[in-house]
Amino acid sequence: MGMGRNRKKTKGPRVYPKVHRYALSKEYSIEEIEAKKDEEFFLDPEATDRKIKLRRANCYTEIGYECANPECNTIGDRYILGTAPDGAIHLDLYGIDSDGDLHMITIDHIKPKSKGGPDHVSNYQPMCYVCNQTKADTWSETK
Numbered sequence: 508m509g510m511g512r513n514r515k516k517t518k519g520p521r522v523y524p525k526v527h528r529y530a531l532s533k534e535y536s537i538e539e540i541e542a543k544k545d546e547e548f549f550l551d552p553e554a555t556d557r558k559i560k561l562r563r564a565n566c567y568t569e570i571g572y573e574c575a576n577p578e579c580n581t582i583g584d585r586y587i588l589g590t591a592p593d594g595a596i597h598l599d600l601y602g603i604d605s606d607g608d609l610h611m612i613t614i615d616h617i618k619p620k621s622k623g624g625p626d627h628v629s630n631y632q633p634m635c636y637v638c639n640q641t642k643a644d645t646w647s648e649t650k
Contacts, residue, residue, distance in 0.1 A: 529589030529597060537572065540564050540586050540598070549598065554588050559598045566614055566628060567600055575615065575632040576642075580605050583612035583633065602635065610635040619644035 533554040543549050544565050548558040564586065572583040583600035590596055600612040615634035618624030621644045634642065 529591055529599075531587045531589050533588045535586040535588075535598075537584065537586065537600075541568060544568060551588070555590075555596050557596050559588075559596055561598070563614060564598060564600070566631060567612070567633060569628055570614070570631050571633050572600065572602070572612065573633060574602075574610075574612065574635040574638055575617075576634060576638040579635055579638050581610050581612070581635040581638075600633075604635070610637055612636075613639045615639050615642065618646050622646040 533551065540549070540561070541564075544561060546561065549561050549564075550558050567583065574581045581602040581604045583602040585601055586598050587601050588596065588598055601609055602612055604610055612633050612635055614631050616624045616626070617630050617632050620626060624630045624646070
């Protein structure tokens with residue numbers, strides 16, 4: 508389920524425009540972030556002078572790191588600090604698929620909020636960006 512990524516070798520932060528429009532910079536292992544899970548904020552003065560909330564990272568600790576689509580083999584194995592065009596700082600989970608493409612791992616609502624699904628960890632599953640876009644807000648009551 509890989510999509511080719513056009514990556515240019517440039518100096519400065521890496522940008523993966525098909526994943527999102529963040530400029531990606533510093534990488535962290537899952538272990539580094541999990542060691543900080545009890546802290547309210549993660550602060551890395553080398554990468555940013557801003558505080559970063561670990562709410563999403565703490566959620567992956569509970570729901571896992573592997574894309575919930577059984578046809579996908581993407582497993583989140585690193586966190587990457589990203590800067591959005593508006594300057595917002597994000598710490599997101601990423602993994603490499605079998606084609607060698609980098610994908611952001613999102614928190615998907617099993618039953619979409621638009622179909623009445625709760626915004627609660629019991630209704631969350633990890634899903635790579637591509638699979639999440641494909642799933643969109645589909646839902647079947649037989650699930």
